[in-house]
Amino acid sequence: MSAPTEPHDSLFAGAAPPTDFVFDQQVARVFPDMLRRSVPGWPELLRLLGLVAARVSVPGRPIYDLGCSLGATSASLLARLPQARIVAVDNAPAMLDGLRARLAEPVAAGRVRPVCADIVDVPVSDAGLIVLNLTLQFVPPAARQDLLRRLRAGLVPGGALLLVEKVIFPDAATDALMDGLHQDFKRGQGYSALEIARKRAALEAVLVPEDIETHEERLRAAGFTRIERWFQCLNFVGWLARG
Numbered sequence: 447m448s449a450p451t452e453p454h455d456s457l458f459a460g461a462a463p464p465t466d467f468v469f470d471q472q473v474a475r476v477f478p479d480m481l482r483r484s485v486p487g488w489p490e491l492l493r494l495l496g497l498v499a500a501r502v503s504v505p506g507r508p509i510y511d512l513g514c515s516l517g518a519t520s521a522s523l524l525a526r527l528p529q530a531r532i533v534a535v536d537n538a539p540a541m542l543d544g545l546r547a548r549l550a551e552p553v554a555a556g557r558v559r560p561v562c563a564d565i566v567d568v569p570v571s572d573a574g575l576i577v578l579n580l581t582l583q584f585v586p587p588a589a590r591q592d593l594l595r596r597l598r599a600g601l602v603p604g605g606a607l608l609l610v611e612k613v614i615f616p617d618a619a620t621d622a623l624m625d626g627l628h629q630d631f632k633r634g635q636g637y638s639a640l641e642i643a644r645k646r647a648a649l650e651a652v653l654v655p656e657d658i659e660t661h662e663e664r665l666r667a668a669g670f671t672r673i674e675r676w677f678q679c680l681n682f683v684g685w686l687a688r689g
């Protein structure tokens with residue numbers, strides 16, 4: 447499920463009018479490059495998602511990849527769980543078009559079912575594993591608790607949730623340090639200071655990160671009892687939630 451070419455992301459390099467970030471066709475076209483150059487540890491994060499999934503998913507039960515974009519997470523899961531059936535959900539038609547194009551590859555054929563829907567109201571039942579890889583951060587904060595409660599209710603006994611989020615830090619100095627390091631990372635990946643600033647402004651009202659404690663409390667309130675952090679790279683954190 448990998449793309450034959452990976453177009454370079456220069457979306458925020460030109461003189462574009464300021465608008466909120468949207469997952470449209472322009473973004474979908476450059477998305478693999480954008481994620482690789484914007485998320486510290488992205489290739490390793492994807493590999494680890496496959497490894498963790500292979501240990502914690504319930505065999506024979508469907509896996510839900512919520513906010514699947516072009517299917518990078520689904521592809522990593524399939525590499526480790528070739529028999530898995532994945533329901534891949536995204537509400538951006540441009541992303542799902544890209545995903546469908548990739549499904550032509552033999553490993554994914556018949557194994558991934560693309561669904562164009564809002565994860566806030568997509569039905570989830572009988573799930574052996576649910577993955578939210580950098581997706582909850584785009585759901586309005588007021589809707590996050592109900593969503594996680596509903597997702598937990600959609601898991602079979604023994605099922606698990608994998609959550610990955612961009613986070614903020616409660617201490618202002620630590621937050622400034624982590625944010626500065628994330629910007630350094632992006633500069634090192636070839637983005638200009640102007641591109642970084644413009645994308646930040648575009649994401650402001652769209653991607654709402656929260657701190658680690660807020661996420662862990664919400665997972666507990668949703669009914670999960672075993673909550674483990676298995677990934678952190680600067681301000682990007684991954685959890686496994688069970689029980």
Ligand SMILES: Nc1ncnc2c1ncn2[C@@H]1O[C@H](C[S@+](CC[C@H]([NH3+])C(=O)[O-])CC(=O)[O-])[C@@H](O)[C@H]1O
Binds near residue numbers: 481538579585
């Ligand atoms: N309410 C929603 N309902 C459905 N989809 C949504 C919603 N809000 C946002 N999305 C979708 O969530 C995805 C977030 S990207 C996830 C990467 C992916 N997991 C990957 O394996 O490459 C991460 C990022 O852009 O930082 C986009 O495709 C949105 O359309």
Ligand SMILES: O=C(O)C(=O)Cc1ccccc1
Binds near residue numbers: 480484612649
């Ligand atoms: O670029 C950022 O600041 C991010 O948090 C990662 C990201 C990647 C792709 C779309 C939106 C955010």
